[in-house]
Each structure stands twice: as structure tokens, then as C-alpha cells.
Amino acid sequence: xxxxxxxxxxxxxxxxxxxxxxxxxxxxxxxxxxxxxxxxxxxxxxxxxxxxxxxxxxxxxxxxxxxxxxxxxxxxxxxxxxxxxxxxxxxxxxxxxxxxxxxxxxxxxxxxxxxx
Amino acid sequence: xxxxxxxxxxxxxxxxxxxxxxxxxxxxxxxxxxxxxxxxxxxxxxxxxxxxxxxxxxxxxxxxxxxxxxxxxxxxxxxxxxxxxxxxxxxxxxxxxxxxxxxxxxxxxxxxxxx
Numbered sequence: 678x679x680x681x682x683x684x685x686x687x688x689x690x691x692x693x694x695x696x697x698x699x700x701x702x703x704x705x706x707x708x709x710x711x712x713x714x715x716x717x718x719x720x721x722x723x724x725x726x727x728x729x730x731x732x733x734x735x736x737x738x739x740x741x742x743x744x745x746x747x748x749x750x751x752x753x754x755x756x757x758x759x760x761x762x763x764x765x766x767x768x769x770x771x772x773x774x775x776x777x778x779x780x781x782x783x784x785x786x787x788x789x790x791x792x793x
Numbered sequence: 794x795x796x797x798x799x800x801x802x803x804x805x806x807x808x809x810x811x812x813x814x815x816x817x818x819x820x821x822x823x824x825x826x827x828x829x830x831x832x833x834x835x836x837x838x839x840x841x842x843x844x845x846x847x848x849x850x851x852x853x854x855x856x857x858x859x860x861x862x863x864x865x866x867x868x869x870x871x872x873x874x875x876x877x878x879x880x881x882x883x884x885x886x887x888x889x890x891x892x893x894x895x896x897x898x899x900x901x902x903x904x905x906x907x908x
Contacts, residue, residue: 681836710896718831718881720898732893767836773894781827782896784836 680704683768683785690758691793698753698788700768707772708732709751710782711743714765726751758792765789796821797886799899807907808876814869814902816884825887826867827896828858832880840882843867854878879906 681702690696702709710733711723725733726745740756755762768785800815818826825844829837841852848860858869867884884899 718901718903720837720883720901722895722897725893725895727893733895769837769896771896781839781842782837784829784838786836 680783681768681770681785683766683788685788686786687789687791689791689793692758692760694758695754695756696758696790697755698766698768698790700751700753700785702749702768702770702783704770704783705772706770706783707748708770709745709748710769710771711751711753712767712769712784714767714787716764720767724751724753755790758790760792763790763792796888796897797884797899799882799884799902801902802900803903803905805905805907806874809873811872812870812874812878812904814882814884814904816867816869816899818865818867818884818886820865824860824862826858826860827885828852828856828867828869829883829885829898830854830880831883831901837883840869874904874906876906876908878904880904 683700708727710725712720714720723737724743729745742754745751765787767787769782771782796819798817806812827842828840830840831837840856841850843850843860851857856871858867860867881901881903883901885896888895888897
């Protein structure tokens with residue numbers, strides 16, 4: 678049983694298109710994240726939701742819009758895709774947002790987005 | 794200042810040799826420290842973590858790390874590596890900001906084990 682699952686695993690699309698990546702966790706965690714991994718393997722946090730509330734929003738273009746319909750899901754919608762959006766996007770979850778410093782994060786397998 | 798710095802971008806090593814992957818953290822962040830491993834085309838998996846207590850932490854796959862507060866380091870070690878250890882290794886810290894924690898990663902170290 679996969680703990681954190683993302684779909685799709687691969688996504689190839691043209692510039693200007695709008696696409697979504699879905700993420701679900703079955704760990705009962707209250708906090709979910711989106712990370713972007715660039716071609717140099719650098720991992721950067723994009724967003725974090727705690728109990729469906731946006732708590733972290735790094736300097737990400739507003740073409741990126743996360744949506745959390747419930748605690749177990751955090752989807753990422755990207756409008757007007759650009760070449761520079763090509764990367765691997767990882768969803769993660771942990772138990773504990775506010776005041777909890779011990780939150781080990783569990784990661785999905787990643788979505789490789791290629792914009793052509 | 795960087796919250797966490799991995800000093801080596803690549804570490805080549807022969808099979809069965811010992812290895813150390815270096816990680817230093819900023820003294821301004823919490824001392825909740827993690828090492829994650831990413832095998833090719835896969836997600837990240839936790840190797841080990843330091844939250845408190847003994848400064849020598851043992852993890853999965855024979856890895857261990859030592860928390861050194863005076864040197865603000867959390868280096869990862871394995872006494873004898875296997876080909877299957879070839880992967881990207883990330884050191885991470887918890888940064889407490891705005892009432893919430895963020896898991897911040899270093900730039901990663903590529904461990905390449907050669908026969």
C-alpha cells in the first residue's frame with residue numbers, strides 16, 4: 678500500500694498548456710508539501726498545507742496553485758506552462774505543522790514534468 | 794547563510810571501501826537533522842534522523858551519522874559500501890519559521906560506487 682502516491686509519474690506537455698498533478702497520502706498525516714527538484718537535483722520547497730490550510734508559500738510564480746480538498750490530498754495546478762517549469766515535482770507528507778519540529782517527511786515517487 | 798551545506802557534490806568510491814558524506818548546518822536552525830537517499834528515478838527515503846539523545850545515530854542499510862554540535866556537522870558514514878548504495882544523498886534540517894516547520898535540504902551528494 679503506497680503511503681504517498683502521485684499521478685501522473687510522467688507528464689510531457691507543450692508550452693502554454695495547463696496541467697495538474699495529484700497527490701494522496703494514506704498515512705493520516707495533517708501536513709502535506711510540494712517540492713521541486715531541478716536538473717541539478719536541488720530540492721526546493723514550494724508549498725505546505727496543514728489541515729487544508731496553506732501555511733508555507735515560497736516565492737513561487739502565481740501560475741502554480743495548490744489545492745487541498747481534504748487532509749489526505751494536495752493537488753498542484755500549473756497554468757501557462759513554461760520551459761523552465763520542467764523538473765521533478767515531489768509531494769510529501771508529515772505529521773505536525775505548527776510547533777512540531779519532529780516531522781519526518783514521507784515522499785511520493787515524483788512526477789517528471791517536461792515542457793516542450 | 795545556507796541552512797544546510799553538503800560539502801561534496803560527488804563522491805566516487807570503490808566497492809567495500811568506507812565512505813563519509815559531509816554535512817554542515819547553520820547554528821541558527823533547529824538541531825533536528827535528517828539524511829535522505831534518492832535512488833535513480835525514485836522518491837526520497839529516510840536513512841536516519843537525529844532529534845535528541847545519543848549523538849551517534851544508526852540508520853537503515855548500515856549507515857550511521859554523528860551529530861557534532863561544536864562543529865555544527867552531521868556527517869554520514871558507512872564502513873563498507875556496496876554497488877547498490879549508488880544514489881543521491883541529501884542532508885536536511887527542520888527550519889522553524891512563522892510558527893511552522895519546513896524541511897530544508899542541502900544540495901545533495903552523488904555517491905558513485907565502483908566495482
